[in-house]
Amino acid sequence: MTLLKRDPNAPSAWRDEMQVTSRYTFGIAGERFFRAIKDDQQILGSHCNNCERTYVPAAAFCERCMNQLDEWVDVGTVGEVVTFTHLYVNYDGSQREEPETVAFIKLGDGGLIHRLVSSGSHPVEIGMPAKAIFKPSSEREGSILDIVHFELITN
Ligand SMILES: [Zn+2]
Numbered sequence: 308m309t310l311l312k313r314d315p316n317a318p319s320a321w322r323d324e325m326q327v328t329s330r331y332t333f334g335i336a337g338e339r340f341f342r343a344i345k346d347d348q349q350i351l352g353s354h355c356n357n358c359e360r361t362y363v364p365a366a367a368f369c370e371r372c373m374n375q376l377d378e379w380v381d382v383g384t385v386g387e388v389v390t391f392t393h394l395y396v397n398y399d400g401s402q403r404e405e406p407e408t409v410a411f412i413k414l415g416d417g418g419l420i421h422r423l424v425s426s427g428s429h430p431v432e433i434g435m436p437a438k439a440i441f442k443p444s445s446e447r448e449g450s451i452l453d454i455v456h457f458e459l460i461t462n
Pocket residue numbers: 355356357358359369370371372373374
């Protein structure tokens with residue numbers, strides 16, 4: 308089936324393999340951001356003194372004033388749930404046995420989108436604190452998935 312004859316209601320994605328001949332880098336700020344996660348279990352932001360904003364993930368330039376950012380801030384591993392959703396369907400369209408929760412966790416003046424789990428029975432609520440849980444150091448690769456998930460702090 309060609310793209311021109313396909314069902315207009317069908318999803319506009321398909322799975323296949325693609326040869327990649329170029330290499331993507333994280334850039335200067337991304338390199339430092341992911342290296343801190345991998346090596347030190349730290350989440351770094353970069354701070355703009357003009358705008359008094361701390362970018363998370365760290366950025367090389369302030370998006371407001373274009374100031375080059377070279378002040379690095381450890382924003383800690385506990386953030387705040389800003390919003391969340393429950394996923395009942397897997398990426399392949401099949402039903403999940405248990406829903407997975409994905410949340411935007413505020414850190415600094417930005418944040419990360421990641422899996423969110425609750426070890427207790429407390430339901431997720433906006434504004435709750437959540438802590439990043441890291442893989443063991445021997446398994447970390449310099450990826451956002453070096454954080455296994457965020458865990459709700461309910462006490
Ligand atoms: Zn700025």
